[in-house]
Amino acid sequence: MSRPADLDTVRDSYDRVADNYVDMIAATDLGDIRLQPWLRAAMDVFADAVKDLGPVLDVGCGPGTITAYLAERGLDVSGVDLSPRMISHARRLHPQCRFEVSSSTELDLEDASYGGLMGWWSLFNLPRDVLPQVLSSFARALVPGGQVIVATHVGDGERIRTEAYGGVPVRWTTHLWRPEQLVTLLDEAGLAVSAELRLPGWGEIGPGVVLVAQR
Numbered sequence: 001m002s003r004p005a006d007l008d009t010v011r012d013s014y015d016r017v018a019d020n021y022v023d024m025i026a027a028t029d030l031g032d033i034r035l036q037p038w039l040r041a042a043m044d045v046f047a048d049a050v051k052d053l054g055p056v057l058d059v060g061c062g063p064g065t066i067t068a069y070l071a072e073r074g075l076d077v078s079g080v081d082l083s084p085r086m087i088s089h090a091r092r093l094h095p096q097c098r099f100e101v102s103s104s105t106e107l108d109l110e111d112a113s114y115g116g117l118m119g120w121w122s123l124f125n126l127p128r129d130v131l132p133q134v135l136s137s138f139a140r141a142l143v144p145g146g147q148v149i150v151a152t153h154v155g156d157g158e159r160i161r162t163e164a165y166g167g168v169p170v171r172w173t174t175h176l177w178r179p180e181q182l183v184t185l186l187d188e189a190g191l192a193v194s195a196e197l198r199l200p201g202w203g204e205i206g207p208g209v210v211l212v213a214q215r
């Protein structure tokens with residue numbers, strides 16, 4: 001798997017915004033699917049589909065909000081994130097769950113060992129040539145019938161972010177994707193798309209998409 005050239009910069013940036021990100025989740029409806037009915041519905045269907053298939057890994061789990069939501073629903077779920085600061089928040093806020101620091105590009109996933117894998121607003125920093133490699137690694141790690149759920153920002157091209165979550169200085173690239181491009185990438189990775197939920201932009205946040213696909 002290729003290592004993104006900006007991986008260390010992206011990690012440092014998320015370390016810097018982690019405290020504000022946690023405050024934002026506590027203070028607003030952004031980031032907590034309990035308060036966003038369509039996102040919650042998609043996650044609930046995913047949860048029902050994977051529950052009896054095997055463990056679930058929340059890749060790019062941030063402070064573990066969704067990991068904990070799925071654990072409450074009875075799933076055997078754990079989380080990994082690039083940012084040590086995000087993971088320290090996740091462990092503090094959700095001590096009942098397991099969390100580790102790792103990049104999606106450095107996971108050593110055993111073949112056919114997971115019922116579900118998640119890239120929930122956490123794959124958009126991956127360079128365009130790296131995302132297909134990560135999706136292929138997800139496909140290999142799933143049991144037959146296992147599911148992937150991906151949520152990401154929609155559009156063309158790249159957005160260079162220099163500040164985020166309340167004016168914190170960051171340096172990362174958001175790679176925008178059109179839904180049909182993602183369907184093709186998932187298909188090429190051996191994952192058949194079973195659902196696509198398009199989200200209009202709201203506030204400062206542009207349009208998004210949730211895709212569910214099955215090995």
Ligand SMILES: C[S@@+](CC[C@H](N)C(=O)[O-])C[C@H]1O[C@@H](n2cnc3c(N)ncnc32)[C@H](O)[C@@H]1O
Nearest residue numbers: 014060061062081082083086103104120121122
């Ligand atoms: C917008 S946050 C979303 C966090 C969480 N999934 C949620 O919905 O609250 C993006 C997360 O992706 C993580 N991330 C970015 N690049 C990553 C990578 N290569 N591997 C693992 N995590 C990554 C960041 O550290 C950050 O916690």
